Amino acid sequence: MTTAPETGTDAGLAPELADDLAAAALTLARRFSTGATLWCVAPAWEPHAQHVAVEFVHPVVVGARALPAVALTDRDPVATARLSVRPGDVVLAVADAADPYVREIARRAPAWGATTIWIGHGARPPAGSADHVLWHDDPDPAQPATGGFVLLYHLLWELTHVCFEHPGLLTTEGCTDEVCVTCSDEGRVVEVTDPGTGSTALVRTPDGEQEVVVDLVGRVRRDDLLLVHAGAALRVLSAEGTR
Known part of the structure; x- marks a missing residue:
């Protein structure tokens, strides 16, 4: 596994971020195991979207699975995502909380049946904006270029493959009740x-x-x-x- 660099006096990731990262990796592994495609968007920082896609499609570890991932770099990523994303897919965004394209994709994702992962820094998006939020609270404008984002999605890639090594994690028990909150006709x-x-x-x-x-x-x-x-x-x- 990649070792996180030391930040200040603390080594590695903050416990909350580490927990969020593990949860996102498990969700991603489960989606991939059912045939999902990972759609990557970073409207203001397109190289990050391309980098994430390459990480999953061209694994650097011998024996690791190549996983379907595509970088969306069109002028209107919302329209492209609408045409591309299918139920069960995952959209991963690298953007700050104010990015209008990512905000729009995130709020439409439930209608598309897609899971969302949002990587960013500074002010956080409103609660519930994405299924998984992986965030550096540092507001420094140079943050996107410091390697912090790269560390997060490298760890996300590695942890996803760790989940693949434990097949029991990739299945979830279905609802067996005739009526339950999850399966009922909620709004x-x-x-x-x-x-x-x-x-x-x-x-x-x-x-x-x-x-x-x-x-x-x-x-x-x-x-x-x-x-x-x-x-x-x-x-x-x-x-x-x-x-």
């Missing part, structure tokens, strides 16, 4: 693919396209995010919250 985020002209709209969900009733929210637009419960749209979610 969920979906993305409008066809607003239609009547009382229903076609939306994208992790389970595929579905038709939902939009009478309660009125006219919707393509790419709107809706909060849906029991087949009916309850709210239209704007970038700031609810419209």
Whole structure:
């Protein structure tokens, strides 16, 4: 395993960051084991996205698995991610908390059925912005070039392969109850693919396209995010919250 450099008087990663990193690696290993692709975005620091993808596709350790990973470096990574990401995939972003593209991808990921990992520094994104947040709290503008980010995704790569060495970690027990909180029809985020002209709209969900009733929210637009419960749209979610 890679040894983290000493920072100040402390060696290695902070305990909280180490725990977050281990949890992200386990999730990533589980997604890869079911056929996921890792989509990497870093709108302001594209070399990081390319570096992450190369780490997973071209492992430097003999015998390590090559894993599907792609760097998204288009001018509009949101539109490219919308076309590329499939249910079960993972989107890994390297960006600060204010990056508008990453914020938009992260809030749409639940509708796409994708897991999100966000690596960054400085001010943290709001709680719940991503499934896994791997963060350096140092606000120094030079942080992206110091190697801290590289250390994080190198460790993420190595820990993911450690998980592969323990197959029992890669499976999760399914729900056996007839009704449970996880499997019930809770409010969920979906993305409008066809607003239609009547009382229903076609939306994208992790389970595929579905038709939902939009009478309660009125006219919707393509790419709107809706909060849906029991087949009916309850709210239209704007970038700031609810419209």
